[in-house]
Amino acid sequence: MRSVAALVLALAVAACAGDAGTTTAPATAHLAGVVTAGPTCPVVQVGVPCPDRPVGDALIEITDGAGVTVAEATTDADGRYSVDLSPGLYHVVPQAVDGLLGTAPPVDVTVVAYSTTVLDFSYDTGIR
Numbered sequence: 001m002r003s004v005a006a007l008v009l010a011l012a013v014a015a016c017a018g019d020a021g022t023t024t025a026p027a028t029a030h031l032a033g034v035v036t037a038g039p040t041c042p043v044v045q046v047g048v049p050c051p052d053r054p055v056g057d058a059l060i061e062i063t064d065g066a067g068v069t070v071a072e073a074t075t076d077a078d079g080r081y082s083v084d085l086s087p088g089l090y091h092v093v094p095q096a097v098d099g100l101l102g103t104a105p106p107v108d109v110t111v112v113a114y115s116t117t118v119l120d121f122s123y124d125t126g127i128r
Helices: 002-020
Strands: 029-038 059-063 069-074 080-085 088-094 107-111 116-118 121-124
Touching (some): 029 088, 029 107, 059 080
Antiparallel strands (some): 029 080, 059 069, 059 088, 088 107
């Protein structure tokens, strides 16, 4: 009888211990994109490529509906940025970059749980 009680107690403790360490992680969403600048050629010629260039060190500010900054991302040398957010609606504001005219316009975007939302920005180089 003692061994049965000990077995029941051991199973109960094991079941409780298994639940005690289990937590549900909050849902996350991913926002990513590429920041470029163009034009890059002073004279565009037919048949000659003139691709936009990546913009490194561009700061992308992400605010919530109340205008509070919830995240910032800085582009790498290839112009790429990424940030994890809680699912929801955000206002994404590219900041001015030295040497480029103005800023890329801000965008409102909804990011969805467990997925990546791609949002690219383009700056003006001023070359005409």
